[in-house]
Structures are given as structure tokens and as C-alpha cells.
Amino acid sequence: MPQPEAADDRLVIVVVRSGGIAGLTKQWRTEPEPDRRPHWRELVEKCPWDASPSASSGADRFQWRIEVLEGDSAVHRAQLTDGQVAGPWRALVDEVRQSAAPSRPR
Numbered sequence: 654m655p656q657p658e659a660a661d662d663r664l665v666i667v668v669v670r671s672g673g674i675a676g677l678t679k680q681w682r683t684e685p686e687p688d689r690r691p692h693w694r695e696l697v698e699k700c701p702w703d704a705s706p707s708a709s710s711g712a713d714r715f716q717w718r719i720e721v722l723e724g725d726s727a728v729h730r731a732q733l734t735d736g737q738v739a740g741p742w743r744a745l746v747d748e749v750r751q752s753a754a755p756s757r758p759r
Contacts, residue, residue: 662724664690666697668749669718672735681753696748697721699741702729717746 664685671678685693700719714735719742721729731742738746 662687663722664693665722666693666745666749667718667720667722668746670715671718672714672716681750683749683752685752693748696741696745697729700729700731700745701741702731717742719745 665682666684667680667682669678669680683693717731717733717735717738719729719731719733720727733742
């Protein structure tokens with residue numbers, strides 16, 4: 654019988670997109686299975702979490718919030734504008750969106 658997963662072993666990645674012309678908010682969440690976690694951790698580690706994002710402007714653009722939780726604590730958080738979601742950020746966002754159905758944020 655499989656053992657229940659300990660909360661400390663969990664990896665959760667949440668992407669929230671808000672704004673745009675309609676001002677709607679969408680959220681995607683993934684909690685990868687243990688055998689897929691190395692792939693997801695690699696995606697997370699490639700993102701420049703500590704770098705100051707360059708400014709971008711424009712009306713009706715999306716705002717992005719990306720959070721990575723391990724166990725019961727957030728280990729990474731980023732607030733990005735639409736133009737800043739590029740390179741490793743885009744790869745992470747796209748994979749989260751593909752792996753999870755959108756849901757309404759709480």
C-alpha cells in the first residue's frame with residue numbers, strides 16, 4: 654500500500670494572470686508527481702527570481718504572479734508584467750498552464 658505523501662515533500666507551482674482588456678483573473682496550479690519533480694525544479698531554478706525585472710508599460714496588459722511552494726512554505730514569488738514573461742519565465746508559465754486547468758483564484 655502506498656504511503657501518503659508528507660506535506661514537506663510537496664511541490665506546488667501557482668500562476669495567476671490578471672488584467673487585460675476585460676480585467677479577468679485566471680489561475681493555474683500544478684502539483685507534480687514525485688517522478689516529475691526534477692523536471693519542474695529545473696524549470697523553476699532557471700528563472701531569475703532575484704533579478705530586478707525590467708520595466709514595461711502599456712495599457713490593458715496582463716500582470717502575472719508566480720509562486721513556488723515546497724512543503725508548507727513559499728520559496729519563490731515573482732510579480733511580472735506581460736512583457737517580462739519571457740525566456741525561462743515563459744517556459745515555466747507555459748508548462749504550468751498546459752499541465753493544469755484554469756481555476757478562479759480564492
